[in-house]
Amino acid sequence: MRCLMRLKANGLETVSSQALSSAAGVKPTQLRKDLTYFGQFGTRGLGYDVNQLTEMIAEVLGTNTLQPVVLIGVGNLGKALISYKGFEREGFEIVSAFDANPGVVALGKFMEIPVRPMDEIPKVLSEHQVRMAILCVPVEAAQSIVNVLIENGVTGILNFAPIVLLTPEGVTVNNVNLAIELENLSYFIQEHAPSSDETSDSDPTDGD
Amino acid sequence: MRCLMRLKANGLETVSSQALSSAAGVKPTQLRKDLTYFGQFGTRGLGYDVNQLTEMIAEVLGTNTLQPVVLIGVGNLGKALISYKGFEREGFEIVSAFDANPGVVALGKFMEIPVRPMDEIPKVLSEHQVRMAILCVPVEAAQSIVNVLIENGVTGILNFAPIVLLTPEGVTVNNVNLAIELENLSYFIQEHAPSSDETSDSDPTDGD
DNA sequence: TAGATTGTTAATCGATTAACAATC
DNA sequence: TAGATTGTTAATCGATTAACAATC
Structure with missing residues (x-):
């Protein structure tokens, strides 16, 4: 593409x-x-x-029309992703962010991409017919939030929390684990590794 | 593991x-x-x-001993990665960050992980025997920085810039492209996609 | 018509897996 | 010795590729 x-x-x-x-x-x-x-x-x-x-x-x-996406967890990584222009260019629109911390919500209330409290997830998802979510919350919070997302119609999750999410059939999870990326790199710079021959992107296979 | x-x-x-x-x-x-x-x-x-x-x-x-790593580009994503505790847990130590912006350097001078100006890259790399780098700079700057890194002994690069880096044989590049991750997810939530059967991590193959 | 390039078949290659002998 | 579980072979499966007839 x-x-x-x-x-x-x-x-x-x-x-x-x-x-x-x-x-x-x-x-x-x-x-x-x-x-x-x-x-x-x-x-x-x-x-x-x-x-x-x-x-x-x-x-x-599925990028011919602008895909609405929500982002959950406005920590360091969440902030970085919100300001990442690449998503928009590829046909995605982050319609809202959510955070459990009232302080973060207060600060983000009037940003270009608004930050809302968690309990508004159902409302926003149904309003915008959102089917995809980017998850950058701490490991402890991840599964319960995923449950809420799925209940409200999300069928695709880009997960940055280093945890295996349990999801019903029909829901796809793509995991991005930065520690694994670095480990993978580490393996290839070791001498015993068969020298790799092509530069390539991470290609996530994905989730039930 | x-x-x-x-x-x-x-x-x-x-x-x-x-x-x-x-x-x-x-x-x-x-x-x-x-x-x-x-x-x-x-x-x-x-x-x-x-x-x-x-x-x-x-x-x-190669994670049995603590691997020294540098991070280049202290923007939103760079900051997020610096504060990510997962690297340390898996055996990596970010020994220094670097940024082209003097303001960022001034602010980061006395942080836990110091931010240094770009021209100190050679010194720091040789001092700490660094072989791995995390690259989160803008596309325009990426290739020239990579050249400097390689000249100074780096053989593994975790690249977040959406660009194909040119590197000599023996240097491994792992690309992480967040837009691609989202596109991939988008594909799988379309109805025509063969429903995927397993949740799995992104597994980057990598680079010449 | 001659040249180019597709869509598809069949051959090749590599990776996964079942089966089992080796052995703790 | 009997039960368990490895390491490895051989069979299976699927993905890549070469070759080529179809056709613009």
Whole structure:
């Protein structure tokens, strides 16, 4: 998607699996095979229409319309995520933040992204039809908040608390554990590690 | 590793691949196979010695001794990471932070983790024999800082800037891209997505 | 029509797992 | 010795890739 965006910004209208895959660092066959999983979008002899492909991927990702998201827990990390511009750029809108600390709520009341007390979660979720939440609360609070979120229609959780969340079928959890990221790195700089050959993003698989 | 820690905390001295794997959410065979990649640590008929296995894994991960780490870029995210206690618990020590903004440096001069100006990077890295860095600077600054880091002996970078870093062979980059995490989640809450079956951590593969 | 590039088949490769002999 | 559980082999499964017919 990001490669396509770049092509689009440069005015390209058409791209071959060859060109796009090399930009993305994968093999052309891989790219074509993956795309056909969702349908047929290319033109033989020509390649793919950049606009059409962009739109199709946005639709698959669910980012073609602005996705409302809430953020729970306005500590250091929460604040950092609120001010992160990347979410918006990719089609997400943090409609509200929540915090258990009245002081934090008072301070955040009139911010661009308002901070509300926890008991307003149900109201806000139903008002904005929110289905995704970013969770940056302490481990102790995580599970009970998740229960509330799920009761109120959330089906996707980006979880920063280092704990395995229990969720019913149909709810997806993506865990981001920064300590694990660092451990992983640590492993690869040890001499016994088979030297890794490609720079790549973390790719979370995810949750029941 | 985290499962083992928990067993240890509970006074368990021995664990079977069966028990450990179910705690970790993988199959017993998988666990045994993976462990043998590093050697033979079990006792047939008995299982694995928790202490011995813990130690072996810590060694493989390189977390048996405290790993010195530096953090570059003390913005919102940088601050959040500095105050994150998880790193220390897992065997990492942020020995210093760095920032390009003199104001940030002035403020952070006498913090528990000191904030220093960028030009002191070489001195600090060699003094503490630092091999790992956490990068949370703006995209524009990322590559040039990475060059400095590598020149001064860093071989592992945890990168939060949404950019593909160019690094020589032997340097590992782990990218954490929060927008991608959210996109991934978004995909799975769409109806067309094959419902995912397991909650799991992001597992970064990594970099040349 | 000739050249290009897709979508798809079949071959290859690697990773997971069941089964079991080794052995505590 | 009998029961348990490892380490390892061989079978299975799924994912990647090469090759190519379809077709723009």
